[in-house]
Amino acid sequence: MAHIIDDETIEYVGILAKLELSQEEKESAKKEMGLMLDYIDKLNELDTEGILPMSHVFPIDNVFREDVVENGDDRENILKNAPEKKDGAFKVPKTVD
Template sequence: MAHMIDDTTIEYVGILAQLELDQTEKEAAKNDMGRMLDYIDKLNELDTDGVEPMSHVFPVHNVFREDVVENGDDRENILKNAPERKDGAFKVPKTVE
């Protein structure tokens, strides 16, 4: 089934996508959109009975882990090479007056 995309549809899509198309580009876009819709119709002919819907082709599992502190408070070691420190923190020159 060939889908006919008219100028009004292309102009509306152009407005939504903030595109400025000349007449040649409009014709090409109409043909492209028609072919895409034809392909979707072809896909709709597939027998999908018994096929479980999915969002990915491959199984996807949650890869997050519990956020556990492993190195603890290593403040003294971190500040060991600081040129200057004050109250357990790096001391830096004032940058804002």
């Protein structure tokens, strides 16, 4: 079933989306919206009985773990590569007055 989108609907959608559309853009949008609605009708023909809704194509599970520090305070080793150090930290040029 071909959906016919009228000018009033396009105007309303334009207002909701805060878009200013030229007449040519409105005509194009009407055709595209009609095609989208036709596609939705096609999808509605599918038998989805017993199919659970999903948010992603692949199964995704959150993997929680304790936030455990593994490398500890290795400040001395880290600062070996510092061009300049001050009070146990990297010294960098001042960027804000």
